Amino acid sequence: MAQLSMHDDRLFPADDKVRGIARRIYAETRDLPIISPHGHVPPAWIADNLSFENPTKLLLTPDHYINRVLHANGAELSELGVGREDMDEADNRRAFRLLCEHWSDFNGTAMRYWLTDQLVGLFGVTQRPSAETADAIYDTIQAWIDDETHRPRALMDQFRIEFIATTDDPCDDLHDHEKLAADAAFSATHRVAPTFRPDKYLEPDRADWNERADRLAQVTGIDTGTLAGFTAALESRRAYFKQHGAVSTDHGLTDLEAGYLDAQEAERLFGKARGGGIAPEEATALRRHLLMDQVRMATEDGLTMTLHPGALRDHDRATFEKYGQDVGCDIPYAIEVTRSTREMLNAFGNHPNLNLVIFTLDEDVYSREIAPLAGFYRSVYIGVPWWFIDAPESILRFKQAITEMGGFSRVSGMIDDTRAFCSIPARHDMMRRLDAVHLAGLVAVHRLDEDEAIEQAGKLVVDNPKKVFKL
Amino acid sequence: MAQLSMHDDRLFPADDKVRGIARRIYAETRDLPIISPHGHVPPAWIADNLSFENPTKLLLTPDHYINRVLHANGAELSELGVGREDMDEADNRRAFRLLCEHWSDFNGTAMRYWLTDQLVGLFGVTQRPSAETADAIYDTIQAWIDDETHRPRALMDQFRIEFIATTDDPCDDLHDHEKLAADAAFSATHRVAPTFRPDKYLEPDRADWNERADRLAQVTGIDTGTLAGFTAALESRRAYFKQHGAVSTDHGLTDLEAGYLDAQEAERLFGKARGGGIAPEEATALRRHLLMDQVRMATEDGLTMTLHPGALRDHDRATFEKYGQDVGCDIPYAIEVTRSTREMLNAFGNHPNLNLVIFTLDEDVYSREIAPLAGFYRSVYIGVPWWFIDAPESILRFKQAITEMGGFSRVSGMIDDTRAFCSIPARHDMMRRLDAVHLAGLVAVHRLDEDEAIEQAGKLVVDNPKKVFKL
Amino acid sequence: MAQLSMHDDRLFPADDKVRGIARRIYAETRDLPIISPHGHVPPAWIADNLSFENPTKLLLTPDHYINRVLHANGAELSELGVGREDMDEADNRRAFRLLCEHWSDFNGTAMRYWLTDQLVGLFGVTQRPSAETADAIYDTIQAWIDDETHRPRALMDQFRIEFIATTDDPCDDLHDHEKLAADAAFSATHRVAPTFRPDKYLEPDRADWNERADRLAQVTGIDTGTLAGFTAALESRRAYFKQHGAVSTDHGLTDLEAGYLDAQEAERLFGKARGGGIAPEEATALRRHLLMDQVRMATEDGLTMTLHPGALRDHDRATFEKYGQDVGCDIPYAIEVTRSTREMLNAFGNHPNLNLVIFTLDEDVYSREIAPLAGFYRSVYIGVPWWFIDAPESILRFKQAITEMGGFSRVSGMIDDTRAFCSIPARHDMMRRLDAVHLAGLVAVHRLDEDEAIEQAGKLVVDNPKKVFKL
Secondary structure (H helix, E strand, O other): OOEOOOOOOOOOOHHOOOOOHHHHHHHHHHOEEEEEEOOOOOHHHHHHHOOOHHHHHHHHOOHHHHHHHHHHOOOOHHHHOOOOOOOOHHHHHHHHHHHHHHHHOOOOOOHHHHHHHHHHHOOOOOOOOOOOOHHHHHHHHHHHHHOOHOOHHHHHHOOEEEEEEOOOOOOOHHHHHHHHHHOOHHHHHOEOOOOEHHHHHHHOOOOOOHHHHHHHHHHHHOOOHHHHHHHHHHHHHHHHHHHOOOOOEEEEEEOOOOOOHHHHHHHHHHHHHOOOOOHHHHHHHHHHHHHHHHHHHHHHOEEEEEEEEEEOOOHHHHHHHHHOOOOOOOOOOOOOOOOOOOHHHHHOOOOOOOEEEEEEEOOOOHHHHHHHOOOOOOOEEEOOOOOHOOOHHHHHHHHHHHHHHHOOOEEEEOOOOOOOHHHHHHHHHHHHHHHHHHHHHHHHOOOOOOOHHHHHHHHHHHHHHHHHOOO | EEEOOOOOOOOOOHHHHHHHHHHHHHHHOOOOEEEEOOOOOOOHHHOOOOOOOOOHHHHHOOOOHHHHHHOOOOHHHHHHOOOOOOOOOOHHHHHHHHHHOOOOOOOOHHHHHHHHHHHHHOOOOOOOOOOOOOOHHHHHHHHHHHHHHHOHHHHHHHEEEEEEEEEEOOOOOOHHHHHHHHHHOOOOOOOEOOOEOOHHOOOOOOOOHHHHHHHHHHOHHHHHHHHHHHHHHHHHHHHHHHHHHOOOOEEEEOOOOOOOOOOHHHHHHHHHHHHOOOOHHHHHHHHHHHHHHHHHHEEEEHOOOEEEEEEEEEOOOOHHHHHOOOOEEEEEEEEOOOOOOHHHHHHHHHOOOOOOOOOOOOOOOOHHHHHHHHHOOOOOOEEEOOOOHHHHHHHHHHHHHHHHHHHHOOOOOOOOOOOOOOHHHHHHHHHHHHHHHHHHHHOOOOOOHHHHHHHHHHHHHHHHHHHHHOO | OOOOOOOOOOOOOHHHHHHHHHHHEEEEEEEEEEEEEEOOOOOHHHHHOOOOOOOOHOOOOOOOOHHHHHOOOOOOHHHHHHOOOOOOOOHHHHHHHHHHHHHHHOOOHHHHHHHHHHHHOOOOOOOOOOOHHHHHHHHHHHHHHHOOOHHHHHHHHHEEEEEEOOOOOOOOOOHHHHHHHHHHHHHOOOOEEOOOOHHHHHHOOOHHHHHHHHHHHHHHHHOOOOOHHHHHHHHHHHHHHHOOOOEEEEEEEEEOOOOOOHHHHHHHHHHHHHHHHHHOHHHHHHHHHHHHHHHHHHHHOOOEEEEOEHHHHOOOOHHHHHHHOOOOOOEEEOOOOOOOHHHHHHHOOOOOOOOOOEEEOEEEEEEEEHHHOOOOOOOOEEEOOOOOHHHHHHHHHHHHHHHHHHHHOOOOOOOOOOHHHHHHHHHHHHHHHHOOOOOOHHHHOOOOHHHHHHHHHHHHHHHHHHHOOOO
């Protein structure tokens, strides 16, 4: 029976000298607490200390990274539990077996890396997944899940998660966050912060935009029939989030353009949008106006902005219609940063109260646009690789592309952006290992002294996120 | 006199440990048969078992990779035999000497790699090419060519070519393929398949498009005066090709857009095109309609489609006027995949009978667009690097860019796309070495166990092409 | 107190075998003279043998690579001396201390590499820069500057600079170059050549374009009221530059498009521009016409053209208004080369008298467009990485992207493009080390023999620039 193993030196270069340097750097960051300033863990999991229920629900159903590869290789998303409430144990075992049968389809992927780290390091699995071993592995994980000490709150300790941000609707009452804050013992050592995610309120061409605007009025008690009122309502919700510990707002974007309309035109377009009769170009102009105004608000309330442009959502319309959003058929496209951010950055780019973190799925813009911008504008920070490029070699390409002209001071620090709670330690550990690999490479070619590399590694884990997210 | 050598460990990493792993992986694939599912070897060479005549005609004149570099460094294409029927031995020796004199201009190139492999491994040359050694090397190769055991059919055995596809005009009667199939001894161990290449029939703005459509009518006996007839004629030729062993259709494209017009509009535009009066935008719309219909046909007859977008043909008009097409002045440009394939993939992307292999000359789209698409849609496979990027470091960049999110299961397997028959073993061997290098790198950093890497290497050589091309 | 050191093997790979090869290659080029065919050193520095005055004025104030990173991390450009004439010693020490305090912000950057090389290798500094060591380091450098043997002319010898080009306005009388040429002892072993940089005369939509055209008339005595006269005046100034030793013209460009208007239309647009009433699209058309005519002139006078497209100048308008141009807020953007150069290259691309060097800040176009063009057109050479990507790993990416299809013969050779006189040896040494690293990599994987690599390294330093710039 083939073993599943997780080597202590995983990701470290083969060369003994460089590996030795990497080991020494990593030894200094390995046990530092986790700061997770942006992610998608549902706050109720922690607030209500929910069980992960079963291996399929924990590892497979909600993970569109994995589901998509299984889909490409012939599985139906419904077989994996996507969009279903009726999965019984037999269904879950069948789904889990599918994953195990396709284990080699994940060779060389990031998913394989994170899964192995969890299987071996967390659940104690020792067999390589396959059709034959699927049930035994399922049992091992089920036993781990059923152990009461493996509920989210205890895992927050075990994982050393000091700070974690969730992603929330502006109208959310944040009761889960209130509940956690009210637990003095828990909140003495952990902070679970909400994140203000207003996309749906800033896109006037969405079918549900008017409904959202109405809901905003209802929640704030402010009339959102005018742009002035709508603006005040958004400001009010930002303040509410800030009172509940938020440190940032998050923005999924088609492009990075932002720009003010003149006040009268903005009010006019807003009126058309509220009346349901806005034309597409007008909706785009209004969206850019509203985004610009979010930047203005950020200079006032100090919430950091994370900008995530460049994914075409729901590329496959049939899959979207059957399963909804976020099921693995979003596909990246090329983005432009230099020209499209000019108006935003000319207005606010050096404002002392503003921090903007720009992410990309388009590797081309690292050395060409993002690093040069972050190397000049005080507000701009380079977001670490995200989603499709959140993997070892991709991350090393990122580090090599952005460091030489911008240095390390302009990088966001690790952001896991994940919903997969149990993968958080594996993801942060992977980045710390890759920080060590990159820095060891610089030491090995005598571009940095080892003590400098060690200090730098610590900064990347602690100082950078604290500075960028004002923790 | 400097020696020319071909090291057993060529392309393997310097580090002894990693080299050891690479060697062990490569040892398992080195002697596997060659499957060449797409290329440009003229079928008559094999059918008629033709002699390669002389070293210049074998290695230089038809190879635009080499000619272009010599041209850039001052040679006239005519000196290299391009476009000439009148090369005598003195001319051929002069041309070959030119190549030898410019040997160092190929330092670090893929051409140098393939040439060396052939010179040393196949012809037994031991001297480094130079003005001084040119004639002796010419003599050595000439003697090799003149040996009757070095005709194409014998070389098919020596090279272990199990399957090879040619590229053919839809109106071709495929008599060469028939002749080969009729040779029971040969076809017991080798298969030479035609490939349906309909570009010239799908581009209504080509000067010779009407002539092609007429020819299609003549060959099929179907009236191509209407779109319905034209469609039936193309279907008939696809069936003819399939009967003659074809497994795929090949498409050189300006872009990847495909999309149906409504039936009436399609018929109207087809009529205008047949009348010679179609406007450019109409021709584009009709071309995209016709491509979409090829995809539909592929879902019915199961022929795999290879899509090759992104080369501006005949960049230098003067060279084109003097020497014609395919003489080294095609130049790549940026392509877009995500949005342009959406209509095609929304219609057919998960069809169980469809396989699409997308190639690119634009490295940017690997991690940004092609790998994410292939990681979701069941029909989409990632084509290996092609043409300008079919070289060791470029291929490793490809592997590193596409594997981490898509794994190995979504890759086409090796495709040599070459007309240079004697370079086929060198090209496939290069890919097997690079597979081993890439996999050894994953083993060295403990992302894969060695037995998994060995199994994966074998799949890349055998299983992937068999699956993608339904062999 | 932490030491500052500069290892003999810096930039060389960690692996002992590969490092050994790199060392042996580098040993053969390390002491070769410097040829610097394009840069921005003010000729008066050398002509008048000026003192560098103080460490801040030498290393900090004029270096926008460094200033921009300090700005991003909170410094005002004025604190660094930018745009100021009133910096006293206290100000200079304060500015220099700022740099030293932020030393770790330069970890991993090219600036850190060049600074270290100068600090240790040139000035003899042994302490790592920090707030504590800033004053002592300042004193060490000040003493070095005050030593009369460290004036530019002596340093030309010490640095072994055989040829250096400055960048000059077409109306410049080149008196500094005349003065240097008249110094027989100096000019026996050094050549300081002007470079014709006509951008401001070729962009009819510039606010000062008419003024420039008037000045051109004044300097040449040719009426520039007509395009014919303007053309003659530019030709006259090119001839003047050539008489004064110029070997090239330099072009900072928005894009690479060039194309002739018909003569009448060109004259008409020129008239509108001279009258101050040219529309933006007309100005673009005229600019492309004027650029095309520069290419035509180059085929006649043989001056090499260096083309530098793709930077959005003065991205931050507020910084531009306060500090002017070239202060660190130019940002690159994506460029297109294949289609945009077609007209230029179809007209002149294989002309025997033309050399074009194409630079980019957009790494995507290396393997996709520039290398394929340079591998066919005789006039096209690939410019080495420039500005934001002029750093060790970026340069290695460049070498790996362009060599496999174009070889080494189509590369410009080292171009430092710098104003920082004392960094020139560090920059050329860096490139020689990276040449050795790249070539050693090819030797290590048996793609090149070591004697070939050594010969190639020498060619890159000597033959390539001599060929490309006709020295």
